[in-house]
Amino acid sequence: MASNHHRAGGAPGVRFEAARTASRRPARSHRRSSVAVHAAATFPELTDDESLADIAKSAAKGESLSICVFGASGDLAKKKVLPAIFSLYYDRHLPENVRVFGYARSKMTNEEFKEKIRESLPCRISAAGNCDDVIESFLERMHYVSGLYDDPKDFKALDQAMAAEEAKMGKKAMRIFYLSIPPSIFVPVAQNAARECSSSTGETRVIVEKPFGRDLESSRELTSSLAEVLAEENTYRIDHYLGKELIENITVLRFSNIMFQPLWSRAYIRNVQICFSENFGTEGRGGYFDNYGIIRDVMQNHLLQVMALFAMEEPASLDAEDIRDEKVKVIRCIRPIEMDNVVLGQYKGRRDGDKQLPGYLDDETVPPGSKCPTFAAMALFIDNARWDGVPFLMKAGKALHKRQAEIRIQFHHAPGKLYKKQLGSASEMNSNELVIRIQPDESIYLRLNSKIPGLGMRLDQTDLDLQYKTKFSEANLPDAYERLILDVVQGDKRLFIRNDELEEAWKLFTPLLKTIEDDQMAPELYPYGSRGPIGAHYLASRYNVRWGDTYN
Numbered sequence: 001m002a003s004n005h006h007r008a009g010g011a012p013g014v015r016f017e018a019a020r021t022a023s024r025r026p027a028r029s030h031r032r033s034s035v036a037v038h039a040a041a042t043f044p045e046l047t048d049d050e051s052l053a054d055i056a057k058s059a060a061k062g063e064s065l066s067i068c069v070f071g072a073s074g075d076l077a078k079k080k081v082l083p084a085i086f087s088l089y090y091d092r093h094l095p096e097n098v099r100v101f102g103y104a105r106s107k108m109t110n111e112e113f114k115e116k117i118r119e120s121l122p123c124r125i126s127a128a129g130n131c132d133d134v135i136e137s138f139l140e141r142m143h144y145v146s147g148l149y150d151d152p153k154d155f156k157a158l159d160q161a162m163a164a165e166e167a168k169m170g171k172k173a174m175r176i177f178y179l180s181i182p183p184s185i186f187v188p189v190a191q192n193a194a195r196e197c198s199s200s201t202g203e204t205r206v207i208v209e210k211p212f213g214r215d216l217e218s219s220r221e222l223t224s225s226l227a228e229v230l231a232e233e234n235t236y237r238i239d240h241y242l243g244k245e246l247i248e249n250i251t252v253l254r255f256s257n258i259m260f261q262p263l264w265s266r267a268y269i270r271n272v273q274i275c276f277s278e279n280f281g282t283e284g285r286g287g288y289f290d291n292y293g294i295i296r297d298v299m300q301n302h303l304l305q306v307m308a309l310f311a312m313e314e315p316a317s318l319d320a321e322d323i324r325d326e327k328v329k330v331i332r333c334i335r336p337i338e339m340d341n342v343v344l345g346q347y348k349g350r351r352d353g354d355k356q357l358p359g360y361l362d363d364e365t366v367p368p369g370s371k372c373p374t375f376a377a378m379a380l381f382i383d384n385a386r387w388d389g390v391p392f393l394m395k396a397g398k399a400l401h402k403r404q405a406e407i408r409i410q411f412h413h414a415p416g417k418l419y420k421k422q423l424g425s426a427s428e429m430n431s432n433e434l435v436i437r438i439q440p441d442e443s444i445y446l447r448l449n450s451k452i453p454g455l456g457m458r459l460d461q462t463d464l465d466l467q468y469k470t471k472f473s474e475a476n477l478p479d480a481y482e483r484l485i486l487d488v489v490q491g492d493k494r495l496f497i498r499n500d501e502l503e504e505a506w507k508l509f510t511p512l513l514k515t516i517e518d519d520q521m522a523p524e525l526y527p528y529g530s531r532g533p534i535g536a537h538y539l540a541s542r543y544n545v546r547w548g549d550t551y552n
């Protein structure tokens with residue numbers, strides 16, 4: 001795989017001109033013949049007749065796509081990866097000549113595998129007439145191969161199974177491998193796949209799941225082991241937050257709206273809050289989690305990526321390299337994180353009526369007495385001209401009172417005293433706030449001071465509110481994995497993590513993690529379902545800030 005070349009600005013090797021329309025086409029019912037169904041994905045602007053003609057051309061060109069999911073028996077494959085591939089198929093974003101392979105050690109027949117997967121395949125629009133037909137047609141394209149992860153022979157068998165299907169479809173085959181497996185086997189699986197299963201006729205791309213190491217050193221080791229068999233341009237490090245609708249919208253919001261451009265700096269912004277909370281604990285994933293903790297699990301990757309997109313300078317273009325250059329630059333400007341600016345927490349059990357909500361240490365897969373943080377809050381600073389002195393407050397936690405992820409931008413209060421009497425002096429209650437709600441209930445709203453209608457002069461805060469649910473149809477909110485897998489098919493790396501980005505992210509967090517672990521820092525306990533440790537509020541108040549999610 002390392003030898004595959006890369007064409008500037010696009011997908012190297014086999015390429016499907018798949019549908020990447022600026023806005024998603026509304027889902028249509030699948031009433032056409034099965035030959036026609038997927039032509040529209042390959043040639044989105046074409047009518048059915050034209051699509052049929054082009055299907056013939058595509059078949060004549062002899063191109064096919066094989067996607068293989070390693071760890072196909074696992075949680076992520078079932079929950080996210082295979083449903084996302086199906087949704088792309090359903091929405092006609094994949095070519096007709098697509099085949100999907102599952103690979104894992106579990107012994108299953110093709111039929112058993114398909115039955116297991118069938119129940120997790122979503123029909124995006126419940127009213128869509130014949131989703132069942134599309135499911136059947138998708139399942140016909142699926143194959144399961146059972147094998148070990150460290151035995152080249154088994155990978156040869158996979159290669160043969162893929163080649164046999166590809167031979168029916170044409171001369172050129174692109175292969176995509178998704179490593180939906182525990183990190184301990186990333187390297188042998190990537191090596192075996194590269195050596196035994198690379199496409200001999202087209203491009204081979206590999207999607208690597210997080211975690212990409214657990215500190216700077218292990219991340220470097222992983223990068224260099226993967227680099228022995230995979231060219232960087234064919235390696236797609238996935239951070240599924242980058243595939244979320246609202247996160248893609250950050251750059252659109254910033255760089256296409258003149259009203260925001262002058263405001264986006266220390267001159268107008270008082271603080272930025274990036275908050276992630278989940279209303280469930282590590283249930284079932286405690287074994288994995290305990291080795292990582294919330295900082296590695298969510299902050300070093302998802303939340304740092306959000307911060308980078310929020311704070312970076314305008315890229316020279318929308319090209320993947322230009323965007324990633326800017327992200328790297330801004331991450332490098334983040335000041336080393338001091339322990340004084342960090343609060344750690346761990347959830348404890350709580351009684352809720354008849355129900356006992358478990359504490360982190362009640363999870364049998366968690367080592368007794370673990371100090372692993374399930375919550376963290378920190379203040380970060382970007383030492384550049386744009387953001388000098390602006391606190392970026394980040395917090396993330398499991399087993400909190402609600403599931404929510406959002407960015408809150410709190411502006412300075414308006415100068416002067418004109419409406420001071422009506423607005424009061426608590427700055428967070430009278431200054432503007434822009435909220436980008438990543439999930440759930442995706443929305444963007446701007447908090448303004450406004451006059452309450454009526455006689456007299458009473459003021460209150462009110463929202464200019466863009467609710468995705470009411471403004472856009474649900475069909476237009478693809479799952480993050482859908483967007484990202486389609487990007488891999490198209491060779492678009494904008495939303496994937498480049499190796500130098502990863503390196504800078506680990507340089508920032510590794511010293512902090514080392515201090516926490518070397519000093520065995522004890523986390524502050526917080527009850528399951530609460531708002532997290534009190535310490536997070538003291539941290540914010542040190543910077544004269546209140547967490548927006550505590551008063552809204």
Ligand SMILES: NC(=O)C1=CN([C@@H]2O[C@H](COP(=O)(O)OP(=O)(O)OC[C@H]3O[C@@H](n4cnc5c(N)ncnc54)[C@H](OP(=O)(O)O)[C@@H]3O)[C@@H](O)[C@H]2O)C=CC1
Pocket residue numbers: 071072073074075076077104105106149179180181182183184185209210211
């Ligand atoms: N689940 C999630 O929500 C998320 C997962 N991820 C990442 O995605 C990847 C896959 O996650 P997930 O599906 O939850 O993982 P699983 O633990 O479900 O593992 C996937 C498959 O790998 C095989 N496997 C599990 N443990 C081992 C082992 N010790 N040695 C060899 N094979 C093993 C099993 O298949 P078999 O025995 O049949 O071979 C299993 O079905 C991981 O890297 C994870 O960190 C990232 C974000 C979220």
Ligand SMILES: O=C1O[C@H](COP(=O)(O)O)[C@@H](O)[C@H](O)[C@H]1O
Pocket residue numbers: 240278297298405
């Ligand atoms: O990567 C991870 O993300 C999930 C949260 O993802 P979301 O899309 O549901 O917000 C988190 O639960 C998990 O611990 C972490 O590994």
